Amino acid sequence: MEQNHKEIFHQLRKEAWKQLPLHPQAEQVNVVQTEKGNVYSVALPDAINAQKELESFFGMLREKDDCRVSHVVAMWSTGGAEIPSFAFRKGLLELDAGNGETLMLLAEAPDLYYKALHYSMPG
DSSP states (O other), X not given: OHHHHHHHHHHHHHHHHHHHHHOTTOSEEEEEEETTSOEEEEXXXXXXXXXXXXXXXXXXXXXTTOOOEEXXXXXXXXXXXXXXXXXXXXXXXXXXXXXXXXXXEEEOSSSOEEEEGGGGSOO
């Protein structure tokens, strides 16, 4: 199972790297894989104040009935994959309570480090 997570994160990182130049004004690009195996991305020009972009992204997932997210990679404009913005994490939990188990990539070096979303939230 561990290897499968690493493979998924490597694939999502590759997709995030592809998305960065397509969104030069983005502060953060988030790439997710759902439990159905679909991959989606959203570019956030301002990771803290991205309400419009997040509402649109989460609305699209609802329309597709694909709300359960298994993995997330947040690629910052600096090229580093780190924890997704608080607004994005909160939105995932509001989308589906089961997303507390979503694995988030937190660091890339020296190895991939990740943990479940619910561990990153207050309370």
